[in-house]
Amino acid sequence: MGASPSGAAQSGSDEFVREPLGVQERITSDGSSPWPVEADRYRLVAARACPWANRAVIGRRLLGLEPVISLGIAGPLHDERSWRFHLDPDDKDPVLGIEYLRSAYEAAVPGYDKGVTVPAVVEVASGKVVTNDYKALEFDFATQWTEFHRAGAPDLFPDKYRDEIEEVSEGVFHDINNGVYKCGFAKGQASYEKAYAALFGRLDELSERLSRQRYLVGDAITEADVRLWVTLVRFDAAYHGHFKCNRQKLSEMPVLWAYARDLFQTPGFGDTIDFEQIKQHYYGVHHEVNPTGIIPVGPDVSNWLTAHGREELGGSPFGDGTPPGPPPPTERVPSLT
Template sequence: MADIAGAAQSSTDEFEREPLGVQERITSDGSSPWPVEPDRYRLVGARACPWANRAIISRRLHGLEPVISLGIAGPLHDDRSWRFHLDPEDKDPVLGIEYLREAYEKAVPGYDKGVTVPAVVEIASGKVVTNDYKALEFDFATQWSAYHRPGAPDLFPEKYRDEISELSEQIFHDVNNGVYKCGFAKGQHAYERAYTALFDRLDELSDRLADQRYLVGDTITEVDVRLWVTLVRFDAAYHGHFKCNRSKLTEMPVLWAYARDLFQTPGFGDTIDFTQIKQHYYGVHKEINPTGIVPVGPDPSGWLTPHHREELGGRPFGDGTPPEPPPVGEQVPPLR
């Protein structure tokens, strides 16, 4: 079944992520068959999914809401893929489809790879254009710049791109994907290798962030987005469900403060729905949680407590400004 993990069958005990199935790009210079064009595309995400969350945050920070619409798949799905079960008549109101697989099959007849989010769909044809989340985030920052809001931050500063790329790769392998390596390991040794790599990397990141507010430079960059989407789900899902249980995020003081700082920054916490996150992880991964029982905790109110990270200096948006509140229809429930 294709879920947010993008799990593929492995010949070893280790989790392997499926290759992306539609790796096109949307560009402004004619280098791809898909041009940058307002109102042509719809970003399909899910509140549950960290990979989709990255694209949703990037879209928010750059202010691309007026030119790229957003569809949200619900937290539950079956072997037919992500489903729009939160929308009227269980269909995306713009694309008119019940299952995201329909858009993949329009793009690639007989499509047999993972049906993942985020996915960008051309509205007129109903075809998936790309599910390449890494390229998508970079292209939101670079190819769509003519449509950025005034005050949009530079999430890929030229002078830091090599450092962002290197750090992003480390975080991807050991943290973003590392929690899945723990959760979907089929053997003790594979699990322990992933577990050790995960917490070694988190300790290293904690040391890095002990005296600087952000991971690279003195402003938010895309690598902060990439780390944060895993941290924000850590206690709600990964600590228990994926057996990443050496420490809760709330027991790692530097990372907990860093994560709260970003949660309270416009464009981050206003994309998070903890209920949907838990409904997905605990409700869909039947091989890990066969009862489907969704935990009541943890209490999310701590995300709004003071973090004091501003004392380290730094400017979240550099010379830019925070994004406006989410558009009507894209708000998430307040913490309760």
């Protein structure tokens, strides 16, 4: 996410508090919202740097929605005006024709004064943001867009596991997804140490869980795995140093490191990751944390391709389904090989 560079607001205390979402609409197939499921109507705007946007991009890939929902990528650097399409020709999104994502928010809500965040879904014809509710977006991709799912698409929210997915995800959100930000943007020692303890306590708990099973819930990938993984994949490149989450690197936590590599090597996960853009964003935008703006050269990321051995725990990544094909040529990220 990102309105302020951190995508968050600070509370009256010295603790980090994530700011509320500004356009919480849904896109549905049953007429329950003003925005219907429709091919080629919407553009998903994401950023390779952002874990919240990464969740939506992974879901789109796994479900095979690339042909019906186009993808715009904001660059890793932005300022107080919002995410910017500085990687595109003429610094403008080639479909929406805008330089700053804020323009699409203001088209939807004149005088818009809340967070300009990614992911955001924009209606192409009007140029208006439809929603930036990343959690609802993930659920709707999986449950409302089924007529456009590819053959062999996985069920990311199986009915029998939905309560368990949400229960696990709740702890992941507060202590891990948001927890790394609570560490990095804490304004006081006590707040930092509280967030640090919660972060590593939850990581230890999940490490124990994943020592017995290949995936977080059930025997195939679900949305719970997507939600955890987007933080893990950024851990050593950004959160360990930049956000002072430094009890251990991910690569020093054997179970979670193997789990994260397993998913990285699964089509739809690692092929959405650009480590350079991740570092450019975190170290180059958060000036209150890294005033010099110097971007670290490391870590070496070639170890993401090493053997993980998680197959021994059983399960199958896509259950009865199949992996997605390669990303469209215009959406490919730099390869580690």
